[in-house]
Amino acid sequence: MQQLAHAVAFLHHTVGAVHADIKPENILLDSEISMNDKSHEDNERLLTVKLIDFGCAVPCSNHHSKKPTATTTAANSCHAESGGTTAYWPPERFENHAMATSPSDMWSLGILLFILLTHSHPLDPLGLATDEEIQDALVACRHDGNATKISIPRHLSAEARDVLERLLAVDPQQRLTATELLEHPWITQQQEPLESRNRTTTSTVASMKEILTSAAETTQTATTAT
Numbered sequence: 056m057q058q059l060a061h062a063v064a065f066l067h068h069t070v071g072a073v074h075a076d077i078k079p080e081n082i083l084l085d086s087e088i089s090m091n092d093k094s095h096e097d098n099e100r101l102l103t104v105k106l107i108d109f110g111c112a113v114p115c116s117n118h119h120s121k122k123p124t125a126t127t128t129a130a131n132s133c134h135a136e137s138g139g140t141t142a143y144w145p146p147e148r149f150e151n152h153a154m155a156t157s158p159s160d161m162w163s164l165g166i167l168l169f170i171l172l173t174h175s176h177p178l179d180p181l182g183l184a185t186d187e188e189i190q191d192a193l194v195a196c197r198h199d200g201n202a203t204k205i206s207i208p209r210h211l212s213a214e215a216r217d218v219l220e221r222l223l224a225v226d227p228q229q230r231l232t233a234t235e236l237l238e239h240p241w242i243t244q245q246q247e248p249l250e251s252r253n254r255t256t257t258s259t260v261a262s263m264k265e266i267l268t269s270a271a272e273t274t275q276t277a278t279t280a281t
Contacts, residue, residue: 056168057242058104063164064233066106067115067157075111075155076139077163079170083107111139115157141186142176143167146197146225149190158227161236165222169205172215177205177223196225214241 059082066072074081083105139148139155145162148155169177178184178192196205205223207216218241221231236242 057237057245059106059164060233060236060242062106063160064237067160067233071114072112073115073155073157074106074109074160075113076108077106077160077167078140078143079167081106081108113155142189145227146193147227149194150197156227157232158230161222161230161232165219168222169219172211173208214244217241
């Protein structure tokens with residue numbers, strides 16, 4: 056998640072663009088076997104996470120601002136024709152003419168992180184909901200008036216629950232920015248020394264690929280059902 060947050064921070068604050076379609080299908084895991092011990096069945100690998108598919112990406116005029124204001128929302132938006140995957144849309148995209156902003160990307164990161172930690176979509180725990188059912192649940196959250204209505208599992212650590220709650224805040228102004236996500240204790244506590252950063256094992260890579268593939272298949276199934 057740290058590498059993905061770095062990619063989104065670079066996109067938002069350096070490139071000045073909104074991805075608008077962050078989802079498992081648009082994340083690649085590139086791993087390279089470490090030279091330490093190629094004979095071991097659980098070889099160490101250097102793992103690189105890559106964000107791809109910028110077909111929905113649009114420029115955002117206020118990319119140096121930490122959070123968009125009401126007056127800059129329209130300039131920092133992506134309209135319906137730009138597409139995206141509704142299972143990863145935030146509530147406001149269903150109401151504001153499907154605009155995508157940098158907080159929209161952060162919501163998508165929150166959905167993705169929720170899936171990685173729980174193996175399920177927060178509004179579709181059984182993987183059976185249609186896009187319309189997820190949309191209805193999101194719109195209901197939007198009208199409820201509370202800061203967040205996504206139920207966060209209690210078995211997760213306090214830091215993990217906090218980062219999920221702040222990424223999945225219904226109010227886009229309350230969501231973490233990519234820079235703030237990188238500074239969150241849940242991220243900083245997991246940082247490793249430079250010489251071992253991004254190093255993982257074959258079994259870990261396989262597990263992450265399995266989770267992302269499963270999430271992608273679930274999204275495709277829901278879309279087909281509609």
